[in-house]
Amino acid sequence: MVASIEDVARLAGVSIATVSRALRGLPDVASSTRDRVLAAANELNYVASPFAARLASGRTTTVGLVVPFVNRWFFAEVISTVESELRTAGFDLLLYNLGDEEGRARFFDVMPMRKRVDGVLVASLVLDDDEFKALTALNRPVGLLGLERSGFLSARIDDVAAARNAVDHLVGLGHRRIALIGGDTDDPMAFTPPLRRLEGYRAALRTGGIEPDQALERLGYFTVDGGRAAARELLTAADPPTAIFAESDEMAYGALRELHDAGLRVPEDVSVVGFDDQPLSELWRLTTVRQPVADQALDITSRLLTLLAEDELDGDAVPRDPGVVLPTEFVVRGSTGPAPA
Amino acid sequence: MVASIEDVARLAGVSIATVSRALRGLPDVASSTRDRVLAAANELNYVASPFAARLASGRTTTVGLVVPFVNRWFFAEVISTVESELRTAGFDLLLYNLGDEEGRARFFDVMPMRKRVDGVLVASLVLDDDEFKALTALNRPVGLLGLERSGFLSARIDDVAAARNAVDHLVGLGHRRIALIGGDTDDPMAFTPPLRRLEGYRAALRTGGIEPDQALERLGYFTVDGGRAAARELLTAADPPTAIFAESDEMAYGALRELHDAGLRVPEDVSVVGFDDQPLSELWRLTTVRQPVADQALDITSRLLTLLAEDELDGDAVPRDPGVVLPTEFVVRGSTGPAPA
DNA sequence: CTGTTAGCGCTTTCAA
DNA sequence: TTGAAAGCGCTAACAG
Numbered sequence: 001m002v003a004s005i006e007d008v009a010r011l012a013g014v015s016i017a018t019v020s021r022a023l024r025g026l027p028d029v030a031s032s033t034r035d036r037v038l039a040a041a042n043e044l045n046y047v048a049s050p051f052a053a054r055l056a057s058g059r060t061t062t063v064g065l066v067v068p069f070v071n072r073w074f075f076a077e078v079i080s081t082v083e084s085e086l087r088t089a090g091f092d093l094l095l096y097n098l099g100d101e102e103g104r105a106r107f108f109d110v111m112p113m114r115k116r117v118d119g120v121l122v123a124s125l126v127l128d129d130d131e132f133k134a135l136t137a138l139n140r141p142v143g144l145l146g147l148e149r150s151g152f153l154s155a156r157i158d159d160v161a162a163a164r165n166a167v168d169h170l171v172g173l174g175h176r177r178i179a180l181i182g183g184d185t186d187d188p189m190a191f192t193p194p195l196r197r198l199e200g201y202r203a204a205l206r207t208g209g210i211e212p213d214q215a216l217e218r219l220g221y222f223t224v225d226g227g228r229a230a231a232r233e234l235l236t237a238a239d240p241p242t243a244i245f246a247e248s249d250e251m252a253y254g255a256l257r258e259l260h261d262a263g264l265r266v267p268e269d270v271s272v273v274g275f276d277d278q279p280l281s282e283l284w285r286l287t288t289v290r291q292p293v294a295d296q297a298l299d300i301t302s303r304l305l306t307l308l309a310e311d312e313l314d315g316d317a318v319p320r321d322p323g324v325v326l327p328t329e330f331v332v333r334g335s336t337g338p339a340p341a
Numbered sequence: 342m343v344a345s346i347e348d349v350a351r352l353a354g355v356s357i358a359t360v361s362r363a364l365r366g367l368p369d370v371a372s373s374t375r376d377r378v379l380a381a382a383n384e385l386n387y388v389a390s391p392f393a394a395r396l397a398s399g400r401t402t403t404v405g406l407v408v409p410f411v412n413r414w415f416f417a418e419v420i421s422t423v424e425s426e427l428r429t430a431g432f433d434l435l436l437y438n439l440g441d442e443e444g445r446a447r448f449f450d451v452m453p454m455r456k457r458v459d460g461v462l463v464a465s466l467v468l469d470d471d472e473f474k475a476l477t478a479l480n481r482p483v484g485l486l487g488l489e490r491s492g493f494l495s496a497r498i499d500d501v502a503a504a505r506n507a508v509d510h511l512v513g514l515g516h517r518r519i520a521l522i523g524g525d526t527d528d529p530m531a532f533t534p535p536l537r538r539l540e541g542y543r544a545a546l547r548t549g550g551i552e553p554d555q556a557l558e559r560l561g562y563f564t565v566d567g568g569r570a571a572a573r574e575l576l577t578a579a580d581p582p583t584a585i586f587a588e589s590d591e592m593a594y595g596a597l598r599e600l601h602d603a604g605l606r607v608p609e610d611v612s613v614v615g616f617d618d619q620p621l622s623e624l625w626r627l628t629t630v631r632q633p634v635a636d637q638a639l640d641i642t643s644r645l646l647t648l649l650a651e652d653e654l655d656g657d658a659v660p661r662d663p664g665v666v667l668p669t670e671f672v673v674r675g676s677t678g679p680a681p682a
Numbered sequence: 683c684t685g686t687t688a689g690c691g692c693t694t695t696c697a698a
Numbered sequence: 699t700t701g702a703a704a705g706c707g708c709t710a711a712c713a714g
Contacts, residue, residue: 002456004691015701020693028699049456051401052691054392055706070421076412079420083411083438087453095436097424112428115343115390139343224624257624280621283565283598345707356685361709369683393707396690 003044012040023048050092062092063304064117068104068125068191070097073250073278074293078123078145081297089305091118098125108134118311119304121145124191141311143304145296147192148323153307155300155324159193162289162328163200163245164207166273169287169330170243171208174339175271178205179241181230181251183222194222197247197275216241220251227251231258242270242339249274249281249288256284256335267337277331285334292326299324344385353381364389391433403433404645405458409445409466409532411438414591414619415634419464419486422638430646432459439466449475460645462486465532482652484645486637488533489664494648496641496665500534503630503669504541504586505548507614510628510671511584512549515680516612519546520582522571522592524563535563538588538616557582561592568592572599583611583680590615590622590629597625597676608678618672626675633667640665 008023009016014033022029022037029037040046054060065082067075079095086093094117098104108131113120117140124146127135132149135142141153148154170178180201183194198219202212218233220226227246231254234241246252252274256266264270274281277290303324349364350357355374363370363378370378381387395401406423408416420436427434435458439445449472454461458481465487468476473490476483482494489495511519521542524535539560543553559574561567568587572595575582587593593615597607605611615622618631644665 006691016692017694017702018700021700024693030699033699047455049396049691051392051395051457052706053693055390055396055708056691056693058693058706060392070411070424071414071417073412076417079436080411080438080440083436084440084444087437092457093436095420095424095434096428097421099421099425103425114388116392116433224620228624253621253624279565280594283569283594347707357708358686358710359684362684365709371683374683390707393690394709396692397707397709399690399709 003041003046005046005048007044008037008040008046011044012036020048060092060116060118061090062094062117063301064094064096064113064120066096066098066107066120066122066125068098068123070095074146074276075123077293078297081294082121082301085298085301085305091305111138113138118308119143121300121304122147124193126192126195141304141307143300145300151322153300153303153322155296155303155326157291157296157328158325159196160200160203162275162291162330163197163247164204165200165328165330166275166289167201167204167245168208169332169336170245170271170273171204171210173243173271173336175241175243176210176339177213177216177239177241178210178243178245179216179218179234180245180247181218181220181227181234181255182247184219187221193275194219194247201245222248222251224250224254227254228258229254231255232262235259235262235264243272243336244270245273245275247275249276249278249286252286252288252335253280253284256286266335269340271336271339273336277329281331282333287333287336288331290329290331292328295326299326344382344387346387346389348385349378349381349387352385353377361389401433401457401459402431403435403458404460404462404642405435405437405454407437407439407448407461407463407466409439409464411436414617415487416464418634419638422635423462423642426639426642426646432646452479454479459649460484462641462645463488465534467533467536482645482648484641486641492663494641494644494663496637496644496667498632498637498669499666500537501541501544503616503632503671504538504588505545506541506669506671507616507630508542508545508586509549510673510677511586511612511614512545512551514584514612514677516582516584517551517680518554518557518580518582519551519584519586520557520559520575521586521588522559522561522568522575522596523588525560528562534616535560535588542586563589563592565591565595568595569599570595572596573603576600576603576605584613584677585611586614588616590617590619590627593627593629593676594621594625597627607676610681612677612680614677622672623674628674628677629672631670631672633669636667640667 005016005019009019019037022034063086069075083093119141121143144152144154146156182198185195205212218230220230244255252272259266259270274286274288277288281288346357346360350360360378363375404427410416424434439448460482462484485493485495487497526536546553559571561571585596593613600607600611615627615629618629622629
């Protein structure tokens, strides 16, 4: 009912081997032959069965993308970009969404990617050694997005420097009590940025001659509500901050709301800085760190694909220049101003 | 190097057919035999090659999910839910993100799902007859999410009624000049809700004895910026509205911002209603229509899977009760109030 | 309950 | 430049 390679071969008057070669654009096919095959395939509306091809060749032309969430801006952006790059290259995307801690455990235990992908992309997860081992055991190239590890391809930003920049800005405005609202660094579902951004925050304070104060570090849930709750705690404490650095725009939104409800003006009473530069941040005039998410995704995807293409040639390509760091941009809007007198 | 079914068979001292049966949980395998096979498979860390299985059985245990975007709340939520349901059922998810008009055209032209999925899920796209035909030509069950069409499984909300509710609320508060900010109904990348919500808006007005005024209908881009631009136009026109119904929360956010910048108070001067109830809407006290996105996704996914399972038995199951409509909930928060005197 | 065997629809030598 | 033929690693009759 649906055409197979034999039907095409018959119609074109060649063998199935020739059809296979012609359709895949391999060399050493007479162009007249190729034309005939193409015409026949077209007439029969033929496409090769990917499973048969994969079984025969051992190549899956599929990449697995592992994310901790899909419904957060960063990851949605990543998925979108990776999908389109893979599609363009003729690859399928198999999406693995970890979801929660249990899902994560099951994932690394079962390793559902086994025998079904040529390469793997992992976005922003903090992986322990066992998990890296599980990934390595796949025996396939792995690209990391938003984190790095020696021996793996990676694309990321410099979270430490970006956070330092952001806090430098606040210090430069005369702020001395600068709070941090961040992700929980112990959370098993955590991703890497929180650790780095906390580090950059502390470094900037020290450079500015300010000793980090644990009371000003609020490590919540990397959500809007988390940011809001953290801001509430900060505001009701003795000696509240005059500035807040949130490790994500979402947390900053929560903080902005809480400040508003508390009757505090931004930036006159309290300055706020976010991280990401989501679309809504311009709307709310949030000063923030813009990170190039699509660029990171593009970069890691294309380098993984290159590696896969090379693998095809010499069997075991080793990534050169495995760790790429992309620049961030500090975007000053209306949520930051001089420290109040 | 990596174990095959033969290795397992040898180790367990049975034939490969028995291994296949035991591992798939088929009946008519002695439990002692099954145990031995399981032990052998476990020892060799064996998993079946999906491609070989698919080639031999004709079943792909894969579902294709087609979305127009991944980085919007609704679709991200859908993807997340569908992924987890499929994973639980042992199915792979192949994600197809149309992206832009060109991507959409290419998609329906090439039909990259051909020969690689057992079933298809389509989220919220307005499809023309040719596109439905292309989908039907796959000869696989198709589930629609957020739209419906006779002969297809579908799960959706009643957009007309939900919009009517929202506008009824405004009418009940005494508003007479009620604007609509909506998606472009002619946009080739449009999805279905805008048409329905516009319809409900007009119906509610008429019921309230108000003749719809085209000058108050602003069909923008279904984005934050679109909502903002639309609000700006509405506010600067002669006889501006006292209430705005936005067809999505995102557009409502844009409108809220514009109102704020224009020095208008919400809800004292202007009331605003959104649609979706995204997480940020509670933060901004937006009165809105809550739609159960995960429930819709769960519903359509599970019914598609059921159909696929039945197909396996009797070859050609026909969907009973194909169209499911899930309830919405109107959530009154702080962005709506009595019409100004 | 278990084994034998014939494919599934391709890709890839190897020969010609 | 092309064809023949041997798999790829499973599933699914069919036989026993």
